[in-house]
Amino acid sequence: MTTTLRAAGDLFSGASGTGHDTGWWAMACVCGTEAAFFAYLITAYAYLATRATAWPPPGIARPSLVIPVVMTVALVTSSLVMAAAERAIRAGNVRALAFRLSISMGLGLVFVGLLIAEYAGRLRELLPQTHVYGSLFYVMTGMHGLHVIAGLLLIGYTLLRTLRGDFRAGAFGGVSVVALYWHFVDVVWLVLFTTLYLSPRFS
Amino acid sequence: MASRSAGHLDHRSAAGSAAAALDAQPAEVERLEALWKTPPNWLAWLTTVDHKALGIRYIVTACVFLVLGGLEAAVMRLQLARPEAHLLSPEAYNQLFTMHGTTMMFLFIQPVLSGFSFYLTPLLIGARELAFPRLNTFSYYVFLFAGVFLYAAFLIGRAPDGGWFNYTPLTSLPFDAGDNIDFYAIGLLFLGVATTVGSINLVVTILRLRAPGMSLDRMPLFLWSSLTTSIAVIASMPALTVALLFLELERRWHFVFFDPRWGGTPLLWQHLFWIFGHPWVYIVFLPATGMLSMIIPVFCRRPMVGHDIVALATVATGLAGFGVWVHHMFVTGIPQIAVGFFSAGSMIVSVPSGAQIAAWLATMWYGRVVLRTPMLFAIGFILQFVIGGISGVMTAVVPFDWQAHDTYFVVAHLHYVLAGGSLFALFGAIYYWFPKMTGRMLDETVGRYSFWVMFAGFNLAFFPMHIAGLLGMARRVYTYLPGLGLDGVNLTSTIGAFVFIGGAALTLANLLRSLHHGAVAGPDPWGANTLEWSIASPPEHYDFARIPIVKSRDPLWDGGVSPGPALDEARLTPQTTPLDARPDGVIELPAENVWPLVMSLTLLGLCTALLVRSGLGIALGAVTSFAAATRWMWPIHLHPLGTEA
Amino acid sequence: MSVFDPASHESAMITAITWKLIVVSAVIYAIVCMVLIRAAARHRDASATAVDLTPRPVIGVVWFGAIIPVVVLVALFLMTLTAMRRYPASDTASPVTYHVTAHQWWWDVAWIDPVPGRTFHTANEIHVAVGRPARIILTSDDVIHTFWVPQLQGKIDLIPGDTTEVRFTALQPGVYRGQCAEYCGAQHAHMALVVVAEPPAAFADWVATEADAAAEPRDSAALTGRRLVVTGPCAVCHTIRGTAAAGAIGPDLTHVGSRLTLAAGALPNNIGTMEAWITSAQSLKPGVAMPSLRLFSGDELRAVAAYLEGLR
Numbered sequence A: 001m002t003t004t005l006r007a008a009g010d011l012f013s014g015a016s017g018t019g020h021d022t023g024w025w026a027m028a029c030v031c032g033t034e035a036a037f038f039a040y041l042i043t044a045y046a047y048l049a050t051r052a053t054a055w056p057p058p059g060i061a062r063p064s065l066v067i068p069v070v071m072t073v074a075l076v077t078s079s080l081v082m083a084a085a086e087r088a089i090r091a092g093n094v095r096a097l098a099f100r101l102s103i104s105m106g107l108g109l110v111f112v113g114l115l116i117a118e119y120a121g122r123l124r125e126l127l128p129q130t131h132v133y134g135s136l137f138y139v140m141t142g143m144h145g146l147h148v149i150a151g152l153l154l155i156g157y158t159l160l161r162t163l164r165g166d167f168r169a170g171a172f173g174g175v176s177v178v179a180l181y182w183h184f185v186d187v188v189w190l191v192l193f194t195t196l197y198l199s200p201r202f203s
Numbered sequence B: 001m002a003s004r005s006a007g008h009l010d011h012r013s014a015a016g017s018a019a020a021a022l023d024a025q026p027a028e029v030e031r032l033e034a035l036w037k038t039p040p041n042w043l044a045w046l047t048t049v050d051h052k053a054l055g056i057r058y059i060v061t062a063c064v065f066l067v068l069g070g071l072e073a074a075v076m077r078l079q080l081a082r083p084e085a086h087l088l089s090p091e092a093y094n095q096l097f098t099m100h101g102t103t104m105m106f107l108f109i110q111p112v113l114s115g116f117s118f119y120l121t122p123l124l125i126g127a128r129e130l131a132f133p134r135l136n137t138f139s140y141y142v143f144l145f146a147g148v149f150l151y152a153a154f155l156i157g158r159a160p161d162g163g164w165f166n167y168t169p170l171t172s173l174p175f176d177a178g179d180n181i182d183f184y185a186i187g188l189l190f191l192g193v194a195t196t197v198g199s200i201n202l203v204v205t206i207l208r209l210r211a212p213g214m215s216l217d218r219m220p221l222f223l224w225s226s227l228t229t230s231i232a233v234i235a236s237m238p239a240l241t242v243a244l245l246f247l248e249l250e251r252r253w254h255f256v257f258f259d260p261r262w263g264g265t266p267l268l269w270q271h272l273f274w275i276f277g278h279p280w281v282y283i284v285f286l287p288a289t290g291m292l293s294m295i296i297p298v299f300c301r302r303p304m305v306g307h308d309i310v311a312l313a314t315v316a317t318g319l320a321g322f323g324v325w326v327h328h329m330f331v332t333g334i335p336q337i338a339v340g341f342f343s344a345g346s347m348i349v350s351v352p353s354g355a356q357i358a359a360w361l362a363t364m365w366y367g368r369v370v371l372r373t374p375m376l377f378a379i380g381f382i383l384q385f386v387i388g389g390i391s392g393v394m395t396a397v398v399p400f401d402w403q404a405h406d407t408y409f410v411v412a413h414l415h416y417v418l419a420g421g422s423l424f425a426l427f428g429a430i431y432y433w434f435p436k437m438t439g440r441m442l443d444e445t446v447g448r449y450s451f452w453v454m455f456a457g458f459n460l461a462f463f464p465m466h467i468a469g470l471l472g473m474a475r476r477v478y479t480y481l482p483g484l485g486l487d488g489v490n491l492t493s494t495i496g497a498f499v500f501i502g503g504a505a506l507t508l509a510n511l512l513r514s515l516h517h518g519a520v521a522g523p524d525p526w527g528a529n530t531l532e533w534s535i536a537s538p539p540e541h542y543d544f545a546r547i548p549i550v551k552s553r554d555p556l557w558d559g560g561v562s563p564g565p566a567l568d569e570a571r572l573t574p575q576t577t578p579l580d581a582r583p584d585g586v587i588e589l590p591a592e593n594v595w596p597l598v599m600s601l602t603l604l605g606l607c608t609a610l611l612v613r614s615g616l617g618i619a620l621g622a623v624t625s626f627a628a629a630t631r632w633m634w635p636i637h638l639h640p641l642g643t644e645a
Numbered sequence C: 001m002s003v004f005d006p007a008s009h010e011s012a013m014i015t016a017i018t019w020k021l022i023v024v025s026a027v028i029y030a031i032v033c034m035v036l037i038r039a040a041a042r043h044r045d046a047s048a049t050a051v052d053l054t055p056r057p058v059i060g061v062v063w064f065g066a067i068i069p070v071v072v073l074v075a076l077f078l079m080t081l082t083a084m085r086r087y088p089a090s091d092t093a094s095p096v097t098y099h100v101t102a103h104q105w106w107w108d109v110a111w112i113d114p115v116p117g118r119t120f121h122t123a124n125e126i127h128v129a130v131g132r133p134a135r136i137i138l139t140s141d142d143v144i145h146t147f148w149v150p151q152l153q154g155k156i157d158l159i160p161g162d163t164t165e166v167r168f169t170a171l172q173p174g175v176y177r178g179q180c181a182e183y184c185g186a187q188h189a190h191m192a193l194v195v196v197a198e199p200p201a202a203f204a205d206w207v208a209t210e211a212d213a214a215a216e217p218r219d220s221a222a223l224t225g226r227r228l229v230v231t232g233p234c235a236v237c238h239t240i241r242g243t244a245a246a247g248a249i250g251p252d253l254t255h256v257g258s259r260l261t262l263a264a265g266a267l268p269n270n271i272g273t274m275e276a277w278i279t280s281a282q283s284l285k286p287g288v289a290m291p292s293l294r295l296f297s298g299d300e301l302r303a304v305a306a307y308l309e310g311l312r
């Protein structure tokens, strides 16, 4: 945002009321529509679960918690590190930004690796074609996985731009946008984890 | 009485004084012109980011789909003119009515209304562009290609044939093994991308780029509609995405969602579709009411009576529209409690519509009605929409719906609100804003004839459908038996449909002729109240030479606008705070480049690969789309001053 | 099939509501039109240019746009709830019970007898006794269909995986046409059915006849016909009780000659249409599961049709 426009006079100088640029607002809208997407998936899951007599259906074990808990820890930590990265650039620390982005990305990769491991185990007893339960399980986790991968690509892109020197203390809109998305992906996972892994234990 | 002369309905007169006040110095104008104009070559023309050019392209493309959808309807009406006619095979009829509904709902009415939003929003808020100009180029091409994709199915004789709401299991693999349904599912997923990004663009533009001083309560009512519908798209579109995703996974890879043998249910599709579908009908209706709220005050020569009520009603309709979807499923045998709840919801959602109608009538009541063509169409809208709205309330009365559901009564309802409502508002809007878009007036006499012929034809075509429905005519039947009392009403409908099409054709002729031969309009032919009439017709590339500073709701009537800075250092537009529009900086906007177009093409490739099930094609489509996106987003410093795209 | 010509308690209730709604709608519409015309005519002025900026009271908008409509809507909603609670009006004591299974594009009708083992199948035609409640259990074999006989009941879907039902009591003898109302594919238009309401005695006769096996052929032509049907392709799909024909794809033909229509209301039922149907099912009702069967000579065809028409 420039403050040195000749003709703008006082009107536009220095004003920075909301602190977020249009890119951030657009990403907020994207997160809104993606949140709705997952909300409808969860609604479908809940609707079919309440219609069923047993859930998970007979013959299909409840999902085990071990890997998913580690996944949760990885993603939450990654999100916290991302918040720290944004703090770093707010203070103008480009090197800390680069470092923390790399950590965040690494943890995201761990998450994806664990998701693959989880699938490898789960697919032995449950296929998407077996029952609507399986279909929903794979679609919900898979769609979230795709969002994590998209997030990793975005973080990678932000990292490249950091190394290029695009961000400074007063100009880091790009980082805020990615951070917002990454926190969103994290929150979605917490909701999915509760729905898919915890809720069958309480019913 | 605080009345004064502002502007003239006579188009020969010059610009009003407010307009002159926004003029800039010649040097500024020269710089702005150089900064904003689209370079004169074909690639720049193809990839332009100008919201005016793109808005008009949106509108024209959508109207081409209107003509296609109208032709489909005409053929259907010929088949239905007589009992047991053999003009069409059942398969052909089923493809026609499916494509008619899908075209009208997805490729015509929503895009045409968005087109107006893309064209008008910056002009109404005193900005120079939408917040994301290249995204606008992208969403136009995605819309165009999705339409081409759906119509490609027609060319190879395998158009979708599951009805516009495509109920499973009729559309599941065992009952519809061809590509027909895949065209529908993949085409609409693709189109959803355009609709979603277009809406995001509008939300951010309306919230962040309003001219300084244009607080939310001073914002023109059309933008309340536009904002509400855009948010509704963001919240409801994903329900359709989920439904289509499930459908394709089931059809392609034998996942289970709708098949009761493995725990699914066909009702899941219906819930997901209508959770999207009912908000959608308001998405294609609210912008039309917004248009009316712009036209009526101008042709009643006074500000809207009950402006706040109308704004509130718009938002309320958008919200309440999410709580009524089950009224499409009253006969599925779901529990009575739920049915009662959604019946109540459907009645609640009628209240804001009633308030809007009352506000328009009050504005007419206290104003001086000038019956020019846009106003005629506005009155036509009211007369027809009220019938459609009331028939909606009738079907919300559950026991009545047990009879009316899936009959021509519902067909009558939906055309009264959509064709009698939204389409009439659209024609009014065309007559009203055509001078702004082209600098020429449409012919008034032809306009009046067109209106009266359309009005007569419309009611002749669609009123008898109420009766046909109550006499027992189910919808989506390719023919009916003689002797059931249906022959007369159907013949009348067919005649009316052709009269209606004739009336619309008059407007088409009017458009084509007036484009070059219409009277010159000047900046403000109607003596109107909002900012778009303060600048040249058609507007310059940069829209506003001086950024307007707004102090009132009807700035051109009460002098509530003054010229701000020229912002001519780069492609700049001011940014303001979301609620009270205090200045909040300046943003620099990108010029055109080729990547949005490339990316829409790679996505088209991806969709085609999905359709023909080519694994290699899918991989290629995904990788190239990703590459195009990256290249598009890659920051290039546009100007030493600015931030990036 | 008119909604305005009800023949059962249930339908009569909805017709009464329909009339009320029409009157209310007409009144509301008349008011809107009157206000609109007054408003448009009050200060009409084709050359008006001046703008009137005086604020005007919005109280009229609030009254006509919110308060009065809310009152009307609350009344309509209460009417809806009471009607829903009273519907269906027919009690459940000793109803005539059927199980109807919808197929693309015909209705299999199974009579559920209180005495087990006396259940029989017929198609596209349901008989009920005047004054006695009827209960129809509904399921679908393939896609979604809707059961709808406007003069007798409000419509209800038949959804794969779900079971629904309707109840009604016919009040006058008569033949009531019904129609599948949910789009169900190519021949959705030709998926009708008839409900015949008759006096109790006639109804009892009908049940007794239908429960019987197929009638013996009465002449040599019919005898030939039976041989052709039972040994021909027909038996793959159709059942004729009392013969070797036991197919389960198409309608039960045991008493096909007694039905009012052929092929789910697509054709009237007589020798001529029967012959036409056998040779040209695909052109009379394109897309049906039954092929056009041209394997019979002219005489054979007449024999087959005569046999089937004799199955009463």
Ligand code: HEA
Binding pocket: B165, B281, B282, B284, B285, B327, B328, B346, B347, B349, B350, B351, B353, B354, B355, B357, B385, B386, B388, B389, B390, B391, B392, B393, B395, B396, B397, B401, B404, B405, B406, B410, B413, B414, B417, B418, B421, B422, C028, C032, C068, C069, C070, C072, C073
């Ligand atoms: C522009 C689109 C649009 C709009 C605005 C509406 C508006 C409404 N619709 Fe409609 N509807 C459709 C498009 C639309 N609809 C479509 C496309 C379908 C069919 C889908 C398909 O099956 O293919 C459909 C189907 C449909 C059904 C399902 C019918 C069925 O299939 O059985 C129902 C049932 O409740 C319904 C109700 C309503 C109601 C209560 C309103 C209300 O919002 C109307 C409110 C307006 C008024 C009431 C008029 C103005 C008010 C006054 C003058 C005040 C006084 C009035 C009273 C006191 C009553 N609609």
Ligand code: HEA
Binding pocket: B063, B064, B066, B067, B069, B070, B071, B073, B074, B076, B077, B097, B098, B100, B101, B102, B104, B105, B108, B109, B163, B164, B165, B411, B414, B415, B418, B419, B423, B461, B475, B476, B477, B478, B497, B500, B501, B504, B505, B506, B507, B508
């Ligand atoms: C915006 C929505 C819209 C519009 C405008 C229309 C317009 C028309 N519709 Fe459509 N209709 C639907 C939405 C719409 N319809 C939907 C959603 C369905 C349900 C589908 C389903 O069941 O799945 C449906 C179903 C439907 C049916 C029921 C089919 C069935 O159930 O079997 C019929 C039957 O008559 C019909 C007829 C018509 C006719 C005659 C018009 C006429 O109004 C058409 C008039 C044509 C034109 C106006 C175009 C020609 C124009 C010009 C030549 C000039 C061009 C002018 C300019 C470019 C400015 N429609």
Ligand code: CUA
Binding pocket: C102, C105, C144, C145, C146, C180, C181, C182, C183, C184, C185, C187, C188, C189, C191
């Ligand atoms: Cu069965 Cu329509």
Ligand SMILES: [Cu+2]
Binding pocket: B277, B278, B281, B324, B325, B327, B328
């Ligand atoms: Cu609806």
